[in-house]
Amino acid sequence: xxxxxxxxxxxxxxxxxxxxxxxxxxxxxxxxxxxxxxxxxxxxxxxxxxxxxxxxxxxxxxxxxxxxxxxxxxxxxxxxxxxxxxxxxxxxxxxxxxxxxxxx
Numbered sequence: 814x815x816x817x818x819x820x821x822x823x824x825x826x827x828x829x830x831x832x833x834x835x836x837x838x839x840x841x842x843x844x845x846x847x848x849x850x851x852x853x854x855x856x857x858x859x860x861x862x863x864x865x866x867x868x869x870x871x872x873x874x875x876x877x878x879x880x881x882x883x884x885x886x887x888x889x890x891x892x893x894x895x896x897x898x899x900x901x902x903x904x905x906x907x908x909x910x911x912x913x914x915x916x917x
Contacts, residue, residue: 814828816828817832817854819853819854825857829844860887863888863890865890869892869893870893872890
């Protein structure tokens, strides 16, 4: 599914349905490659999520940036907080307990 940015407010992500609410003249049959993106919006080019250590880090999508005149999806990687690590440990303990209960 394509994501767009509203240029006047930098609202992101916006999708075809959001844009159609402002532009009812865009027909439902105009979708995907045939979607006529109004000049008040821009298509955001997706990028791969960066590699990260899922045990201790998380990747979060950031606001897109214009790179060489193309709006491009951005990511950041950060370390999990102590609270997030503790929550992860509790979830894992619960999963182990459930598996033991059912003999898996």
